[in-house]
Amino acid sequence: MHIASRQPSEQSPARMAPLAVLPVFFDLSGKRAVVAGGTAAAAWKAELLAASGAVVHVHAETLCDTFEHLLREGASAGSFILHRRRWVEDDLLDAAVAICDAEDDGEAAEFADAAQAAGVPANVIDRPRFCQFQFGTIVNRSPVVVGVSTAGAAPVLGQAIRRRIETLLPPFLAAWAELAASLRAIVMQRLAPGTPRRAFWETFVDRAFHAPPAEHDIGEIASEIERLAGAGRASTGTVTLVGAGPGDAEFLTLKAVRALQAADVILFDDLVSDDVLELARREAKRILVGKRGGKASCRQDDINALMLSLAGKGRRVVRLKSGDPMIFGRAGEEIAMLRAHGIAVDVVPGITAASAMAAALAVSLTHRDHARSVRLVTGHSRHGGLPDDLDWRALADPSATTIFYMGGRTGGEIARRLIDLGLAPGTPVAIAFAVGGPEQSLLTIDLARLASEDHSPAAGRPVLIGIGRVFGERAAAAMTSAA
Numbered sequence: 001m002h003i004a005s006r007q008p009s010e011q012s013p014a015r016m017a018p019l020a021v022l023p024v025f026f027d028l029s030g031k032r033a034v035v036a037g038g039t040a041a042a043a044w045k046a047e048l049l050a051a052s053g054a055v056v057h058v059h060a061e062t063l064c065d066t067f068e069h070l071l072r073e074g075a076s077a078g079s080f081i082l083h084r085r086r087w088v089e090d091d092l093l094d095a096a097v098a099i100c101d102a103e104d105d106g107e108a109a110e111f112a113d114a115a116q117a118a119g120v121p122a123n124v125i126d127r128p129r130f131c132q133f134q135f136g137t138i139v140n141r142s143p144v145v146v147g148v149s150t151a152g153a154a155p156v157l158g159q160a161i162r163r164r165i166e167t168l169l170p171p172f173l174a175a176w177a178e179l180a181a182s183l184r185a186i187v188m189q190r191l192a193p194g195t196p197r198r199a200f201w202e203t204f205v206d207r208a209f210h211a212p213p214a215e216h217d218i219g220e221i222a223s224e225i226e227r228l229a230g231a232g233r234a235s236t237g238t239v240t241l242v243g244a245g246p247g248d249a250e251f252l253t254l255k256a257v258r259a260l261q262a263a264d265v266i267l268f269d270d271l272v273s274d275d276v277l278e279l280a281r282r283e284a285k286r287i288l289v290g291k292r293g294g295k296a297s298c299r300q301d302d303i304n305a306l307m308l309s310l311a312g313k314g315r316r317v318v319r320l321k322s323g324d325p326m327i328f329g330r331a332g333e334e335i336a337m338l339r340a341h342g343i344a345v346d347v348v349p350g351i352t353a354a355s356a357m358a359a360a361l362a363v364s365l366t367h368r369d370h371a372r373s374v375r376l377v378t379g380h381s382r383h384g385g386l387p388d389d390l391d392w393r394a395l396a397d398p399s400a401t402t403i404f405y406m407g408g409r410t411g412g413e414i415a416r417r418l419i420d421l422g423l424a425p426g427t428p429v430a431i432a433f434a435v436g437g438p439e440q441s442l443l444t445i446d447l448a449r450l451a452s453e454d455h456s457p458a459a460g461r462p463v464l465i466g467i468g469r470v471f472g473e474r475a476a477a478a479m480t481s482a483a
Contacts, residue, residue: 020149031053032057032094033054033055034059036102037100041101041125042101043070045125046099054097056081059083060086096120097123100123116132136149139169141171172213190229194314195264195316203224236343237317239345240259242318242319242348243350245322247322247356252276257279266280267319272320277320324350326349327354328378353462357435371470380405393421398468401470407463411431412455414450425448426446427467428447428469428470430443432463
């Protein structure tokens with residue numbers, strides 16, 4: 001069987017999915033902001049504006065106790081200027097931002113119209129249809145500020161997201177952000193754009209989540225700047241083989257996400273999902289180098305040449321493979337080739353399809369009552385049929401769990417050979433289509449049915465076949481429900 005080849009094809013960067021709102025961050029330092037209303041809600045918004053450096057003009061005939069206390073504390077710093085009267089249209093002229101806690105829809109509409117006439121972005125508290133922008137919930141590690149918005153649809157969800165982010169961002173991150181700001185000028189001066197600068201900042205970020213910056217960190221950071229400056233533009237790049245898992249982006253490891261975020265170029269396979277690619281650095285070039293059984297595939301020599309060329313130009317290359325790169329992914333050949341040319345190679349393991357199938361079925365592949373070993377076997381050779389050198393007698397061992405990868409078109413022949421060598425026709429079989437992805441489907445049958453029925457994949461979906469007693473309870477339940 002001859003499989004046509006195709007060339008690697010570059011894809012455009014992923015387009016931004018539709019946004020409910022545009023997240024922006026206003027620089028309000030020293031600028032005039034207007035707050036209309038003396039309520040507690042207005043006081044909270046006024047405090048946010050003042051914390052952002054704005055000079056807040058408050059227009060209210062009466063103030064609640066919370067607002068009175070806030071003004072007493074902030075008056076000495078000049079953050080607040082109180083006008084004991086209702087706002088008028090001219091108050092909004094030349095303001096950077098305007099907030100109102102309106103008494104009713106009439107005042108809300110009047111304020112929104114006045115702000116629009118003055119060209120001022122406005123927010124009317126708790127009246128979204130009169131707002132040009134909304135306040136999200138905030139995680140403050142200033143100068144790192146994280147805003148979370150649900151576009152007004154679910155404020156409680158926004159608060160829950162904020163609490164989760166709070167646990168991920170240590171308080172000392174603020175000190176690292178300040179240190180980064182102090183280093184920015186020297187990094188721009190000493191390090192060339194592109195890979196050298198990004199390599200420095202990635203090393204910097206690695207430190208930022210572990211402990212507050214110490215003296216030894218500053219010394220090591222200075223040494224790293226000089227090392228990268230000495231390496232110059234001609235430094236050799238790297239290749240990282242990354243396991244994308246079986247489909248669902250949530251199966252990715254944290255190390256895999258970091259590799260995707262650091263990549264200059266991503267060479268990815270057909271089976272890598274869009275959700276996984278969405279986690280990559282948006283500026284990274286993406287090149288499809290798909291290799292699929294029974295379909296036109298990129299030649300391995302072309303992929304090798306592309307990795308060598310890109311790494312030779314100093315690029316950080318991620319070779320993104322579905323599942324685990326070390327399971328039926330030709331990783332060994334790629335590693336040997338790259339090392340022979342002096343290219344540094346790292347490997348980030350991924351969840352292989354067999355593990356995803358076991359999890360989806362809630363089946364232990366090494367259940368001590370049913371299996372003494374697990375075997376991962378390719379069900380598809382480069383010529384399209386079964387490999388010629390499989391030890392079928394060993395594969396017919398009833399005490400083992402055997403997982404055949406890429407066996408959709410050869411499942412019947414696999415079953416017949418195993419039965420001929422003495423494996424019981426009633427041996428349980430599990431078949432997983434597109435395991436770990438949104439189109440996942442699972443089927444439990446026995447070896448006899450696998451031998452007599454066609455279970456070729458539809459629409460090119462990858463197929464995994466598991467054979468062994470560990471699938472027995474699942475298969476028995478399926479056959480009972482079908483009877």
